Amino acid sequence: MxxxxxxxxxxxxxxxxxxxxxxxxxxxxxxxxxxxxxxxxxxxxxxxxxxxxxxxxxxxxxxxxxxxxxxxxxxxxxxxxxxxxxxxxxxxxxxxxxxxxxxxxxxxxxxxxxxxxxxxxxxxxxxxxxxxxxxxxxxxxxxxxxxxxxxxxxxxxxxxSRADTTGDTDPLLHALARDAFLPLTVAQHAARHGMTPAELRTAVRRGAGCSPKDYLLGIRLGRAKELLAATELPVAAVARRVGYTDPAYFSRLFTRRVGTAPVRFREHQGRAMPGGWSSTVPDPEHPPVIGPRPSA
Missing domain, CATH: 2.60.120.280 (Regulatory protein AraC)
Structure with a gap:
């Protein structure tokens, strides 16, 4: 039946x-x-x-x-x-x-x-x-x-929920995200974890669905956008904070991947908030509000 x-x-x-x-x-x-x-x-x-x-x-x-x-x-x-x-x-x-x-x-x-x-x-x-x-x-x-x-x-x-992956708890991906802003090559990241570059590529692709280079780049550019939108740091300082010692290379890379130059991205955002930026992720159940919270 x-x-x-x-x-x-x-x-x-x-x-x-x-x-x-x-x-x-x-x-x-x-x-x-x-x-x-x-x-x-x-x-x-x-x-x-x-x-x-x-x-x-x-x-x-x-x-x-x-x-x-x-x-x-x-x-x-x-x-x-x-x-x-x-x-x-x-x-x-x-x-x-x-x-x-x-x-x-x-x-x-x-x-x-x-x-x-x-x-x-x-x-x-x-x-x-x-x-x-x-x-x-x-x-x-x-x-x-x-x-x-x-x-x-x-x-x-x-x-x-696949049993062959560790989802959001993958310690390797967490470690790479933590170290993403260090001026390290993929080979150097691999060595820090006792892996060959090929082993690192396999592990990251299995866990994140992309190459280590793209995984790290996504984190770096995301943070660069936050700094450009919410601070008045010079582009060169933003580049250093996200792991690039050459501001010109950072600007070219940002422009190619984002589609607009860092300075232009900042102009479009128009939301610089020195001292007002929070790195704490808000609780979805209790997001920031300006008025009294609705009663349950």
């Missing part, structure tokens, strides 16, 4: 320009029928929250699926899977497509080489899928936009 609920959508051309669009969503559990063999023209994220089953690759290799787990179905790749005999499993799925899939794949959020991925938890992923299901009510004029946003959220949630 099994129970199933599903909805399918047909986003228009303008919705496809959002980068990701949701094509369908389903929530089901029990001794579900076997899926496939079949081949689709889009992606599907199948989240298994309870139970066990199997997945058969195109070359007929059998992989055991044990919850919590993610089954990634890729366009053009034959797949065949199902719950183990007995009570079955708890499954939710989201069909999606879009131009942003390429970027998510390059960043490691979609892994074409590993159709079955163990997860540490499915709570966040199921929450995103539930938002899609709620948006799927008949007559919702915001259906395509709401479900598109939730697909982005789902991919992030699945990446954070």
């Amino acid at each position: 099994y129970h199933t609920w599903m909805r399918y959508f047909t986003p228009g051309p303008v919705h496809h320009r959002l980068g990701l669009v949701c094509l369908g969503v389903g929530l089901q559990h029990g001794a579900l029928p076997t899926v496939g063999p079949r081949t689709l023209d889009h992606h599907v994220a199948v989240v298994i929250s309870a139970g066990t089953g199997w997945y058969r690759t195109p070359d007929h290799r059998l992989t055991t699926v044990t919850a919590p787990a993610l089954i990634q179905l890729l366009p053009g790749v034959p797949h065949h899977y199902g719950a183990a005999p007995g009570p079955g499993w708890d499954e939710s799925f989201v069909d999606f497509t879009g131009t942003a899939v390429t970027a998510y794949t390059e960043l490691g959020y979609i892994d074409p080489d590993r159709p079955v991925l163990p997860l540490t938890d499915t709570t966040a992923a199921r929450a995103a899928i539930t938002r899609i299901a709620r948006a799927a009510r008949r007559g919702n004029p915001h259906l395509e936009v709401e479900t598109s946003a939730a697909v982005h959220e789902l991919l992030v949630a699945l990446r954070r």
Whole structure:
């Protein structure tokens, strides 16, 4: 016996320009029928929250699926899977497509080489899928936009909960972020952690979805923007604070990556606040306000 609920959508051309669009969503559990063999023209994220089953690759290799787990179905790749005999499993799925899939794949959020991925938890992923299901009510004029946003959220949630990564607690990434403003090369960063540059590249790409150079550069430029927007420090001083001893090189790099020169970026912000900048992240439950807080 099994129970199933599903909805399918047909986003228009303008919705496809959002980068990701949701094509369908389903929530089901029990001794579900076997899926496939079949081949689709889009992606599907199948989240298994309870139970066990199997997945058969195109070359007929059998992989055991044990919850919590993610089954990634890729366009053009034959797949065949199902719950183990007995009570079955708890499954939710989201069909999606879009131009942003390429970027998510390059960043490691979609892994074409590993159709079955163990997860540490499915709570966040199921929450995103539930938002899609709620948006799927008949007559919702915001259906395509709401479900598109939730697909982005789902991919992030699945990446954070993958059992082969450490999410936000990766000690290597924290250490690199801490040392990002030191004038060190990637090779020197690697040596500080007892790694070769190749090992560091592998570890950072696995944890952050990018190269060590891009990871460090993102942190440096983010801090440079903060200093340019919120202080009156000269550009040369900003460059030194974020790890660049050559202000001219910093300006060229900033202009190339940001699209505008540091001085022009500061002019556009117009928010210099000497002494008024806080480095403390506000509590989302109690953000800064100018008036009395609303009563609970």
